[in-house]
Amino acid sequence: MFGENLKTLRKQKGFSQEELATRLHVVRQTISKWEKNLSVPDADTLIRLAETLEVSVSELLGAKIENENTASDVAEQLSRINEQLAIKNRRSRRIWKIVAIILAAIVLINIFIAVFFSVPNLNEGNQSNQPEITDQIQNIEE
Structure with a gap:
């Protein structure tokens, strides 16, 4: 009409x-x-x-x-x-808010994973240096 x-x-x-x-x-x-x-x-x-x-x-x-x-x-x-x-x-x-929240969560999870897996294991680093230090101490004592 x-x-x-x-x-x-x-x-x-x-x-x-x-x-x-x-x-x-x-x-x-x-x-x-x-x-x-x-x-x-x-x-x-x-x-x-x-x-x-x-x-x-x-x-x-x-x-x-x-x-x-x-x-x-x-x-x-x-x-x-x-x-x-x-x-x-x-x-x-509402839909855009939900999409934004999901994207923010994905970004935060990716950042967490990147930081968590990029930090070297400090114990491994200390163990690999111990034989060198022990050798140096023995050399000094001799």
């Missing part, structure tokens, strides 16, 4: 897809996707689109609201959209 309304209103105003895209600061392909119902604009862009076409958001969305609560209904729809976007953003942030 939105795509058909957008196309009809755009043509009634005499705008090409390119002209409308320029006014909204988007690319022409975005307008095409909206008209084909392949995607929808975000809340802010939807409001700018309605203002550019000189219609209400509810008319653009295809809803015929006849009572006086049009502003509250539109606000409610926008509120739902914003809530869905907030949930999506929280999920995305």
Whole structure:
């Protein structure tokens, strides 16, 4: 419904897809996707689109609201959209946090392994020097 309304209103105003895209600061392909119902604009862009076409958001969305609560209904729809976007953003942030924690753990484990295995065994070093020291002491006594 939105795509058909957008196309009809755009043509009634005499705008090409390119002209409308320029006014909204988007690319022409975005307008095409909206008209084909392949995607929808975000809340802010939807409001700018309605203002550019000189219609209400509810008319653009295809809803015929006849009572006086049009502003509250539109606000409610926008509120739902914003809530869905907030949930999506929280999920995305959670996933990135988990990825960061896993990467940090891997780096720390690698550092620990590198340090642990690169330290020479001090006992081995002392044992290899003992015969030399014993030989030197015997040479001095003779």
